[in-house]
Amino acid sequence: MMVTRLWRALEQMGGPDGFEAAGVAAFWREKIGEEFNIIKGTLLRTMPDPADCYPCLRECGCQHEVIRHDSGRIVGVCDCEEWNCDDIPLTEADLVMHELNLSKLGRAIANAFDCNAKEIGFPLQGTRQVAAFGNAALPVVLTIQRDPQELRDVIAQLGIRLRKGFVLLIPTSRLVDATVVELLSNAKAGFFDLESHVTLLPSGKLQAHRKAGELFRPYLPEPEPSASAAEAKRVIEMSSRLNAGAKVRKAPLGVVFEMLVRQGHSQEHAARECGCAPSLISARVAEIEKRMGLPLPQLKALATQLGDMELGKDSRAKSVYRKDFADYTVDDEPDE
Numbered sequence: 351m352m353v354t355r356l357w358r359a360l361e362q363m364g365g366p367d368g369f370e371a372a373g374v375a376a377f378w379r380e381k382i383g384e385e386f387n388i389i390k391g392t393l394l395r396t397m398p399d400p401a402d403c404y405p406c407l408r409e410c411g412c413q414h415e416v417i418r419h420d421s422g423r424i425v426g427v428c429d430c431e432e433w434n435c436d437d438i439p440l441t442e443a444d445l446v447m448h449e450l451n452l453s454k455l456g457r458a459i460a461n462a463f464d465c466n467a468k469e470i471g472f473p474l475q476g477t478r479q480v481a482a483f484g485n486a487a488l489p490v491v492l493t494i495q496r497d498p499q500e501l502r503d504v505i506a507q508l509g510i511r512l513r514k515g516f517v518l519l520i521p522t523s524r525l526v527d528a529t530v531v532e533l534l535s536n537a538k539a540g541f542f543d544l545e546s547h548v549t550l551l552p553s554g555k556l557q558a559h560r561k562a563g564e565l566f567r568p569y570l571p572e573p574e575p576s577a578s579a580a581e582a583k584r585v586i587e588m589s590s591r592l593n594a595g596a597k598v599r600k601a602p603l604g605v606v607f608e609m610l611v612r613q614g615h616s617q618e619h620a621a622r623e624c625g626c627a628p629s630l631i632s633a634r635v636a637e638i639e640k641r642m643g644l645p646l647p648q649l650k651a652l653a654t655q656l657g658d659m660e661l662g663k664d665s666r667a668k669s670v671y672r673k674d675f676a677d678y679t680v681d682d683e684p685d686e
């Protein structure tokens with residue numbers, strides 16, 4: 351698959367006045383080639399005013415000044431000191447300005463990773479939250495910076511603002527150095543570069559090679575102790591619905607949940623008990639994690655806590671457990 355040129359180009363568009371991704375078609379074509387035609391109608395929008403200068407792609411490499419003659423003729427005139435460029439004949443269409451629609455880009459990225467789009471600005475240049483992941487609404491933040499120091503500053507600021515952790519998306523890994531990695535780790539943040547994770551499809555859609563459920567899950571905050579009792583009850587209540595719906599005979603979800611989460615057995619043990627391949631148990635675990643919105647180790651931790659509650663500390667949790675799991679003992683399952 352071709353590397354999407356847009357990501358690297360965006361990183362080069364920052365300037366002294368911050369991030370500004372706008373230009374005429376010739377500007378975009380020079381940066382991203384054919385990708386301009388793909389994103390013109392999706393991620394870019396046209397600006398109300400035409401350009402008053404035009405990039406010279408020939409000799410001087412400067413911006414030619416746009417001169418409109420009374421005759422209606424439009425030309426881009428080089429005003430470099432050693433002026434050696436010919437005038438560039440232009441049309442109104444050449445001068446239409448296209449700017450990146452950051453909100454649309456954010457939504458497209460959220461969609462690509464399969465998480466909820468959520469736009470929140472920060473008073474930080476080129477930086478905004480574009481999505482929230484999981485029940486904990488882990489912030490997924492996009493930042494577009496041009497030099498390493500700016501990136502470090504943004505991460506330090508985000509670490510202070512988002513104390514429970516976050517996921518940072520950056521266009522490329524070009525600016526990532528040891529300091530950046532350390533700052534991110536201190537901030538309990540994960541980072542992913544769009545260049546190696548997201549591809550622009552010819553349809554204009556963005557495609558992520560791996561989804562948030564796989565990439566971002568390790569950065570979900572640990573549930574707070576006070577919240578986890580309620581969380582444990584929620585998990586137990588949700589687990590009672592695991593067997594609803596599709597009727598599978600081998601290793602039903604409720605049984606796998608009972609063996610792995612409640613009884614703490616290994617997946618190999620569960621495969622033996624259910625008389626199925628370990629890969630089927632792995633698939634069931636993935637499904638359970640997806641439905642519960644929590645990884646297996648956290649589910650186990652919650653189950654352990656619920657076990658403590660059942661030892662007389664919380665009689666209501668006990669009754670919930672009894673009622674929900676009475677039907678899901680392994681012995682009730684038919685043999686295959």
Ligand SMILES: [Zn+2]
Binds near residue numbers: 406
């Ligand atoms: Zn020129």
Ligand SMILES: [Zn+2]
Binds near residue numbers: 411428
């Ligand atoms: Zn010039």
